[in-house]
Amino acid sequence: MSYKRFLIRLLDRPGGRLLLSSIATRLARHISHSEVDVKYVNGLWTHRIGTDYFPDDPRFLYSPGQFDSWKGDPAHHTKEFWLQHYQPETGDVVIDAGAGRGEDILTFSRSVGPTGRVIALEPHPLSFNILNRLCALNRLSNVTCLQVALMNQPGTVRISNSASWWGENAIQLAEGSSGIQVPATTLAEVCQKQGLLDIALVKMNIEGAERYALLGTAEVIPRIRQICVACHDFRAENGEGEHFRTRVFVEQFLSAHGFTLASRPNDPRDYVRDHIFGLRAVKFPVQNVLHC
Numbered sequence: 001m002s003y004k005r006f007l008i009r010l011l012d013r014p015g016g017r018l019l020l021s022s023i024a025t026r027l028a029r030h031i032s033h034s035e036v037d038v039k040y041v042n043g044l045w046t047h048r049i050g051t052d053y054f055p056d057d058p059r060f061l062y063s064p065g066q067f068d069s070w071k072g073d074p075a076h077h078t079k080e081f082w083l084q085h086y087q088p089e090t091g092d093v094v095i096d097a098g099a100g101r102g103e104d105i106l107t108f109s110r111s112v113g114p115t116g117r118v119i120a121l122e123p124h125p126l127s128f129n130i131l132n133r134l135c136a137l138n139r140l141s142n143v144t145c146l147q148v149a150l151m152n153q154p155g156t157v158r159i160s161n162s163a164s165w166w167g168e169n170a171i172q173l174a175e176g177s178s179g180i181q182v183p184a185t186t187l188a189e190v191c192q193k194q195g196l197l198d199i200a201l202v203k204m205n206i207e208g209a210e211r212y213a214l215l216g217t218a219e220v221i222p223r224i225r226q227i228c229v230a231c232h233d234f235r236a237e238n239g240e241g242e243h244f245r246t247r248v249f250v251e252q253f254l255s256a257h258g259f260t261l262a263s264r265p266n267d268p269r270d271y272v273r274d275h276i277f278g279l280r281a282v283k284f285p286v287q288n289v290l291h292c
Contacts, residue, residue, distance in 0.1 A: 012060040024062055031067040038062065044133060049074055052106060053137035055130045078107035082203045085262060085277055086226045091115045092200035097150050097187070097213065098230075101127050102134035104203065109140040112200075117142055119194055123149035123159050123182040124169050144194065150206060150213035151184040158182070170207035173243065186216030191223075198223055205230040208244040214253050221257050227278040229254070234270035247274060254278040 011020040017040040024038040028047070037048045044055045045062070049070055056062075082104060088094065088111030096104060099120035108118045120135075120143055122128045128147040135143045149157050149171055158179035162168040172179045191199070202224050206213055210229050217224070235244040251261055259278030267273050 008060050020060060024060070027064070028062070028067040028070065031064055032070040034070055036067075036070055042133075044130060046133075046137070053134065055101070055133040055137065057130070058126075075107040078104040081230075081272070081275065082201075082228050083107075084228075084264075085279055086201050088112050088116075088200070093117045093119070093196055093198060095119045095121070095187070095190070095196075095199055095202045097121045097202065098205040098207070099131055099145075100205070101130040105131070105134060105140065105143060106138060108203075109135075109138075109143050112142065114142060117144065117194075117196075119143075119190065119196070120145045121148055121150060121190065123147060123157075123171075123184075124161075125180065125182070127169070146190065147183065148190070149182055149184045149209065150187055150190075150204075150216060151209065152186065152212045152215035154185045154189060155183075156181050157184045168207070170244075171209040171212075186218065187213060188216060188218040188220045191220045196220075196223075198225070200225050202227040203230075204228065208232050208235070208241075208246065210246045211249050214250065224278075225280050227254065227259065229276045229278070230271070231274040231276055232271075233274050237270075247276065250276050 008020065010016065021039045025036065028036045028038055035050055039046055041055070043058060045057055045060050046053060046055045047070070048054070052074055088108070090113035092112040093116060094108045094112055096108060096118060099105060099122045102120070105118060105120055112118060120131060122131050122145070125147070128145065132145050135145060149159065151157060158172045158177045159182050160169045160172055160179045187202075199220070204210060204213060204227065210231060214229075229250050231247040231250055232244040233247045236242055254261060254276065259280060262277040262279060263275060264272055
């Protein structure tokens with residue numbers, strides 16, 4: 001363990017967190033050149049950028065590189081990854097499947113306005129707790145958070161519990177998996193219970209469970225205008241398991257249900273190359289069309 005990490009662990013406890021937050025805030029402002037604060041709030045380290053609050057983790061895991069990423073528009077990430085072909089309108093319904101800790105929720109919520117709705121689905125208990133806290137701190141009254149995994153049938157599944165990076169957590173389908181047990185449902189059931197008739201956008205980022213989630217769309221798929229599925233074939237290529245290789249299935253499924261496909265095959269980022277957009281009656285650059 002490095003001396004710096006040892007010092008952080010020493011301060012990340014009652015009696016030391018006030019000093020740690022002060023040091024972190026000064027460093028974050030210096031690196032990001034932004035009006036930011038870092039504080040420990042009700043059991044979670046939380047940072048503020050302007051008037052927006054972002055709960056992060058029970059542990060102090062910040063780094064200079066993370067402070068640097070706080071520069072500029074916080075909505076840039078969402079627009080860059082998920083809104084390439086869709087411009088949200090007031091009153092729209094957006095479903096964020098695999099909402100994580102709410103990275104995209106602020107942008108979705110504010111884009112669809114007070115008459116729109118955002119349905120945020122996140123199965124992992126800690127991530128769901130942080131997602132809920134983000135919505136409360138930012139007063140996002142048009143967001144409904146549901147702690148569920150999207151699958152092809154209701155029930156329970158297990159999700160991994162990565163200590164290194166929460167974004168790696170994935171549904172575990174192997175017999176005898178040791179992950180955390182979480183509730184599962186279908187997208188059709190979510191829409192039925194929430195009374196959703198017209199869905200403007202589905203963002204799906206669920207770490208290899210795309211095949212099962214899409215099979216659970218059933219009768220609601222004709223009511224989805226646009227969808228962006230983050231496939232994870234790059235994780236299979238990295239030797240993390242063949243169950244992450246879903247891109248071909250996703251492309252075939254969306255094509256069979258009347259979507260025109262688009263992607264960014266020349267993007268230098270492997271995970272972005274695995275983003276598949278399904279579009280209906282939307283104009284977009286011809287070079288991005290996939291010919292399946």
